[in-house]
Amino acid sequence: VAAEKGGYEHFMIKEIHEQPKAIKDTLTSRISEDGQRVVLNEVSLTKEQMKEIDRIHIIACGTSWHAGIVGKAAIEQLTRVPVDVEIASEYRYSDPIITDKTLVIVISQSGETADTLAAMREAKRLGCARVLAITNVVGSTIAREADDVIITWAGPEISVASTKAYSTQLIALYLFACYFAQERETEGAKEVPEILNALKNLPAQAEKVLQTAPAIEAFARAYADKEDAFFIGRGLDYAVSLEGALKLKEISYIHAEAYAAGELKHGTLALIIEGVPVIALATQDHLYEKMISNIVEVKARGAYVLALAWQGDQEIGKTVDQVITIPRTLPFLAPVLAVIPLQLLAYYASVARGNDVDKPRNLAKSVTVE
Numbered sequence: 043v044a045a046e047k048g049g050y051e052h053f054m055i056k057e058i059h060e061q062p063k064a065i066k067d068t069l070t071s072r073i074s075e076d077g078q079r080v081v082l083n084e085v086s087l088t089k090e091q092m093k094e095i096d097r098i099h100i101i102a103c104g105t106s107w108h109a110g111i112v113g114k115a116a117i118e119q120l121t122r123v124p125v126d127v128e129i130a131s132e133y134r135y136s137d138p139i140i141t142d143k144t145l146v147i148v149i150s151q152s153g154e155t156a157d158t159l160a161a162m163r164e165a166k167r168l169g170c171a172r173v174l175a176i177t178n179v180v181g182s183t184i185a186r187e188a189d190d191v192i193i194t195w196a197g198p199e200i201s202v203a204s205t206k207a208y209s210t211q212l213i214a215l216y217l218f219a220c221y222f223a224q225e226r227e228t229e230g231a232k233e234v235p236e237i238l239n240a241l242k243n244l245p246a247q248a249e250k251v252l253q254t255a256p257a258i259e260a261f262a263r264a265y266a267d268k269e270d271a272f273f274i275g276r277g278l279d280y281a282v283s284l285e286g287a288l289k290l291k292e293i294s295y296i297h298a299e300a301y302a303a304g305e306l307k308h309g310t311l312a313l314i315i316e317g318v319p320v321i322a323l324a325t326q327d328h329l330y331e332k333m334i335s336n337i338v339e340v341k342a343r344g345a346y347v348l349a350l351a352w353q354g355d356q357e358i359g360k361t362v363d364q365v366i367t368i369p370r371t372l373p374f375l376a377p378v379l380a381v382i383p384l385q386l387l388a389y390y391a392s393v394a395r396g397n398d399v400d401k402p403r404n405l406a407k408s409v410t411v412e
């Protein structure tokens with residue numbers, strides 16, 4: 043087992059560090075040589091079929107569901123086709139509205155999650171146009187039953203807490219969003235070459251983000267004995283906050299909540315007291331000023347704020363206690379980089395508390411029962 047961990051203490055930290063390669067492998071061969079177009083030979087949906095689609099349902103559980111929330115934003119921004127993101131265990135019993143123009147996207151690292159599989163079968167039974175699966179396991183049940191499959195080339199993920207599967211699911215969703223826009227010839231398709239160029243830079247940038255580990259480790263140690271933590275953000279930063287909070291809960295057992303920053307004053311602000319750690323994400327440029335005011339609100343109640351911001355941000359340090367930066371990419375792609383410090387935070391908090399990082403209590407890697 044020690045050898046399988048490649049010198050790392052746990053599978054989780056090994057898998058966190060494998061993300062640059064996993065992202066690269068998931069992108070490779072899916073971008074045309076001239077960098078202008080997405081090539082998804084594995085997707086057999088024709089241009090005409092894609093033009094017919096008038097609604098998309100994304101269905102998943104856990105971390106894969108969080109990836110789906112980012113996927114919705116990507117697809118809607120580039121194509122203006124409405125996307126619903128549903129938790130599989132809810133979807134399957136919700137009498138979903140499906141027509142022959144509904145595309146269903148299921149996301150599952152393992153390809154075996156019982157609820158996701160059942161939801162997918164239900165969508166088929168109700169006559170959806172097609173099912174596209176995004177999965178990390180070739181030959182899994184979901185891969186076999188779906189009409190089309192985009193494989194995330196993350197390689198085997200052993201740690202129960204998902205890391206590289208999530209970041210590669212994001213890549214697969216960005217690629218699909220670009221592809222869908224390109225084939226439908228939408229207004230948003232014009233942005234595709236710029237997005238593809240930025241996607242290609244992500245592996246090297248992810249490598250840089252990994253260098254934040256010592257600072258995150260210090261923060262995690264200092265706050266490891268806290269009972270609560272809050273993650274706040276707006277737009278895509280909120281989507282990443284959800285994943286950051288889940289990660290922390292799963293393996294450190296610290297109670298964590300993700301909140302859409304603008305919604306704080308409608309409830310959670312009551313929980314912000316002296317010394318409570320708040321992780322504030324500020325990568326969405328068009329929401330930056332709003333985010334700063336939300337940070338000021340929690341600071342005023344005594345929170346200790348760790349901000350996640352772009353490299354070169356000269357402003358945010360004036361408002362918060364500590365800043366972790368990530369290299370500039372398109373705000374649209376920020377989740378891929380922003381999630382890494384949050385994964386590291388969960389990891390180091392779990393280690394500091396002496397937990398079984400790779401096998402958290404009560405949880406399973408793949409949930410094949412309802």
Ligand code: G6P
Nearest residue numbers: 104105106150151152155204406
């Ligand atoms: C389990 C795992 C989670 C995972 C979820 C969905 O709960 O512990 O990490 O996100 O299942 O798994 P899937 O394989 O369908 O992505």
